Amino acid sequence: MKLILAIINRDDAGAVTQNLTKQGFSSTKLSTTGGFLMSGNVTILVGVDEEKVQEVIDIIKEQSHSRRQVIPTTTEMSYGYYPSMPVEVTVGGATIFVVDIERFERV
Numbered sequence: 001m002k003l004i005l006a007i008i009n010r011d012d013a014g015a016v017t018q019n020l021t022k023q024g025f026s027s028t029k030l031s032t033t034g035g036f037l038m039s040g041n042v043t044i045l046v047g048v049d050e051e052k053v054q055e056v057i058d059i060i061k062e063q064s065h066s067r068r069q070v071i072p073t074t075t076e077m078s079y080g081y082y083p084s085m086p087v088e089v090t091v092g093g094a095t096i097f098v099v100d101i102e103r104f105e106r107v
């Protein structure tokens, strides 16, 4: 058994979980925050048998889109001027981890 953790954009979360459910996969959605942008994203947990991992990853890939995001930053100059220096980063589609599960039980 494997646990898939997928960090995705909030706007894609509904489509990802709906498609997982449609294909018969259970999932749990957590509200999370990225350490770099400090903005909200969503982490989806899916527990599956090893042979189903690729199917789940394909569904996540299909529904997760990358986006360009501009973040404001400021720089201190020697003469005390703090101009805004926006930086653009590409976020997503999805950051996916697959980990081994030692034991899985529903009680």
Ligand code: 2BA
Pocket (backbone or CB within 6 Å): 007, 033, 034, 035, 036, 037, 038, 039, 041, 089, 090, 091, 092, 093, 094, 095
């Ligand atoms: P954030 O940490 O908010 O990062 C958002 C985006 O900012 C990243 O997109 C990447 O393009 C950029 N970025 C992150 N750290 C950076 C840095 N030190 N310097 C320059 N640019 C940086 P993604 O790579 O698509 O990541 C999206 C979200 O996935 C991340 O949000 C974080 O919540 C998660 N994530 C990505 N890699 C991870 C990892 N190795 N471990 C845990 N979470 C991760």
